[in-house]
Amino acid sequence: MKLEKNIIVREIAGEYILIPTGEAALKMTGIFAVTEVGAEIWKRLSQGKDEDTVIAELLAEYEVGEATLRQDYAEFIGRLVDSGLAEL
Numbered sequence: 001m002k003l004e005k006n007i008i009v010r011e012i013a014g015e016y017i018l019i020p021t022g023e024a025a026l027k028m029t030g031i032f033a034v035t036e037v038g039a040e041i042w043k044r045l046s047q048g049k050d051e052d053t054v055i056a057e058l059l060a061e062y063e064v065g066e067a068t069l070r071q072d073y074a075e076f077i078g079r080l081v082d083s084g085l086a087e088l
Contacts, residue, residue: 002087003046009039038076
């Protein structure tokens with residue numbers, strides 16, 4: 001998976017936001033609000049971790065079932081791709 005590189009993650013008033021910078025800001029309009037888990041997925045993927053590693057780390061950190069987390073992960077990745085923030 002290839003992530004848009006010019007994106008920063010910020011927590012503002014308890015909300016997590018992906019903000020385009022540089023060339024990404026020219027391609028996108030606005031910001032992309034995500035959940036805390038979505039922000040963690042983005043951070044880990046941007047560190048070059050693969051899906052199984054991200055899932056394993058999040059399972060250790062959050063009280064959630066693996067099937068639920070995998071479904072949420074897939075939906076989040078779909079949103080990123082649809083928004084132009086990632087390519088498969």
